[in-house]
Amino acid sequence: MAEKENIDPLFDPNPSKKRKVSLSLKGKRKEKRFGSVSEEALSSMAKTQMTKNTEKSSKWAMANFVEWFHEYNKRNEDATCPKEVITPSCSKDLLNKWLCVYLSETRNKSGELYPPSTIQSLLSGMLRYMRQENPSYPNFFSKDDPAFSMFQATLNNVFKSLRSGSIGAEASHTETITSEEEDTLWETGVLNIDSPKGLLRCVFYYNGKCFCLRGGQEHRELGVSQLKRLYNPDRYIYSERSSKN
Structure with a gap:
């Protein structure tokens, strides 16, 4: 006869002996285990905090x-x-x-x-x-x-x-980067054409400088169709799609 598995008597479907369960609270904790919450507090916790x-x-x-x-x-x-x-x-x-x-x-x-x-x-x-x-x-x-x-x-x-109607179109007076500061960017290697990251920074910086781009979205939307080449091979005209100011 196989040994009976060691099952807790409380969960044994066929217990051999009935076990008396004591309901006495003597010597046991009398404090409440779970707290209570009001409807107002519950509603407050469910709201997004600002x-x-x-x-x-x-x-x-x-x-x-x-x-x-x-x-x-x-x-x-x-x-x-x-x-x-x-x-x-x-x-x-x-x-x-x-x-x-x-x-x-x-x-x-x-x-x-x-x-x-x-x-x-x-x-x-x-x-x-x-x-x-x-x-x-x-x-x-x-x-x-x-x-x-x-x-x-x-x-x-x-x-x-x-x-x-120029309502809310006041320009923000942001300080421009001086030629000395731009030279420093090259001297320190922040801008360079020897590494992918340096070249990417150059493209980002000079696109912003030459085309007055504001924010990443305008950089992403910049297209060749906005540039018109003149008879002078060294000169292009840039057409801005829209302006905030």
């Missing part, structure tokens, strides 16, 4: 949107903006329509147009605020969602209009 500055920015953006909502309805009592638009449960169709109106009408306290960067901050802050309240709130920035095609087109046109 820094104080980010939270402040989100509330400012939402306050701007709500203020516009109330002012718009005072001006248009016969065709008011639905209250659903300023709630976290707003539908995509309503959001797509009324964000376009908001984009065209929003102003600062002096009644002046916001620059593109501020409008971007307002929209981003509002989206963060709404998603804190409702994680499934639609992302109106998504270019893959056809429900927001009108909003995307309006946003692009508003930005183009503002930039063409």
Whole structure:
């Protein structure tokens, strides 16, 4: 007869002897093993944590949107903006329509147009605020969602209009690299044509210097079609595709 496996009596399906299980707590710990959590604390932990500055920015953006909502309805009592638009449960169709109106009408306290960067901050802050309240709130920035095609087109046109009017197009006065500093880059080997990395740095540096490229995206989009060779073999004309300023 094979030996019976050493099975804990509590889990043995066919115990040979019934084992009495003591339920006495005498001499055992009486403290609770598991803690308790309130609904409020659980809800707070489930939310995405923000820094104080980010939270402040989100509330400012939402306050701007709500203020516009109330002012718009005072001006248009016969065709008011639905209250659903300023709630976290707003539908995509309503959001797509009324964000376009908001984009065209929003102003600062002096009644002046916001620059593109501020409008971007307002929209981003509002989206963060709404998603804190409702994680499934639609992302109106998504270019893959056809429900927001009108909003995307309006946003692009508003930005183009503002930039063409030189609103928010102030140039940042960044210090230029002097000829002495450029010589140092060559002397120290940071720029060189003897190694792949040095050559790559040369291409990056001189493309930025000669073509006024800003950011990696403009470097990646630089194309031969932007260069026009003149009769002088040593001279080319560069055509910039777009400008931020």
